[in-house]
Amino acid sequence: MEERLPLTMTVDGRLVSSKVRPRHLLGDFLRDHAGATGVHLACGQGVCGACTVVIDGLPVRACLMLAVQADGCCIQTVASLPELEGDLPLGPEGLTRLQAAFREHHALQCGFCTPGLLVSTAVFLARSGRPSREAILAHLNGHLCRCTGYANIIAAIESLI
Numbered sequence: 001m002e003e004r005l006p007l008t009m010t011v012d013g014r015l016v017s018s019k020v021r022p023r024h025l026l027g028d029f030l031r032d033h034a035g036a037t038g039v040h041l042a043c044g045q046g047v048c049g050a051c052t053v054v055i056d057g058l059p060v061r062a063c064l065m066l067a068v069q070a071d072g073c074c075i076q077t078v079a080s081l082p083e084l085e086g087d088l089p090l091g092p093e094g095l096t097r098l099q100a101a102f103r104e105h106h107a108l109q110c111g112f113c114t115p116g117l118l119v120s121t122a123v124f125l126a127r128s129g130r131p132s133r134e135a136i137l138a139h140l141n142g143h144l145c146r147c148t149g150y151a152n153i154i155a156a157i158e159s160l161i
Contacts, residue, residue, distance in 0.1 A: 007071040011036055012079040020067050027051045027062035029070075030077065038078040038115045042144075049143035052116035053077050054084060059120045078115035084122035097160060098122055105156035109147035117143050121157060130161050 004019035011034040018033045030036040030053065039062055040050040046061040053062050054076040076084055085096050095103065098118055108114045124131070124139045131139070136157050140150060 005068050007068055009034075009070050009072065010074045012075070012077055022066070022068055024067045025063060026053075026060075026065040026067045026070050026075075029067035030062060030075065033067075034075075036075075036077045036079065040112055040115055042112065047144065048113065048116075049120060050113050050116045052120045052143075054080070054119060054123055057123075059123050076119070078119055081118055081122060084119060084126070086126065096122075098125075098156075101156040101159050102153070105152045105159060107148060107152040107156040113143060113145045117145070117153070125157070125160060133158070 002021045005022055006017065006019050008015060008017040010016070011030060014034070016034045018029070020029060020033070027039055027041045030039045031041070039053060041063055042048045042050040044063050046064040049061070051062040052059050054060070055070060055073050081096050081098065082088070082090065085098055088097055090096060091100050093100070098121060102108050102114070102118070120143070121139070128135060133154070136154055140153065145153065
């Protein structure tokens with residue numbers, strides 16, 4: 001039987017502690033131990049971006065990282081989107097600016113890729129200020145969406161600049 005290692009991390013502002021196998025993936029830990037069901041696991045290879053979370057300020061694919069590697073870290077998922085967007089006031093429907101832009105521009109359909117896309121885009125916009133269309137396209141290169149065709153996602157992001 002494989003030894004279980006103790007770990008503690010902050011997930012969306014909550015301290016979470018558990019014991020996990022050394023090979024336990026962060027994405028599985030976040031969903032199963034931290035209740036962060038907004039972390040979607042899809043490709044398991046870091047290609048699609050659905051599992052993107054922010055660890056100590058950096059976007060990371062949760063399917064590529066072991067849970068024990070995040071011991072002691074601060075992790076933000078889509079549940080932390082208001083903080084990732086700079087704690088701006090929520091709109092009248094309780095949406096962040098990014099969520100409202102995605103809704104207004106019909107930039108989501110099935111929604112599976114949306115949490116990771118929102119998380120990474122919030123960090124992207126915070127770092128780049130007023131990105132060019134080329135920079136937006138380069139940013140989206142790390143996300144797969146089977147439903148939208150990306151035009152509406154690009155329009156939503158551009159509407160915030």
